[in-house]
Amino acid sequence: MAFNINLFKGNMTLGGARPSLFQVNISNPVNGLSDIKVPFMVRAASIPASILTPVPIKYFGREIKFAGSRTFQEWNVTILNDEDFIIRNGIEEWSNAINSHEGNLRSLGSASPLLYKSSAQVTQFSKTGVPLRVYNFVGVFPQDISPIELSWENSDAIEDFNVTFAYDYWEVSGGVTGDAGGN
16 A cells, blocks of 8 residues: 555645745734744744653653653744844844843833733645745744855845744644644
8 A cells, every 4th residue: 555656645734734835924022023034034934843751650660751841842933034133134133132232231211021022923825825824933032043154256135134033932823724732
């Protein structure tokens, strides 16, 4: 049965999900001017991992694993840079409001994480444009903003940069494939 192409085709009834059919939304709590442009300029992202960390216990020399806590790895996006630098500027302002470059201070009027953490979504679409799944990131903030590499050799390209976001957790909502994660 393993080498039966007709069984494989029969199980791929909708032709497979495409990695290029996605959209990202990020709510910037410090400078929301770029929020409307983000869905058009994020050229790469990921559906988040789901990790349950095992708790190993030794019993008579044999290791047995029990399910431990859930962990959430950082979320990376790649953003195209337009000459207005609106998205880059907004994310830099967000990062600087969390911890300023010169003063080493939070400038949001309070130390509360409620003021600098926000939300983001990545939506996976079907080939007909129907949202399949919406992953909601809760408690998002920029952790790392990559450099923009410049070079005289690279004249026929558009700049891009990566942002690594930390977040508290994710959950799935909407879409036609059902809900998962959350509670």
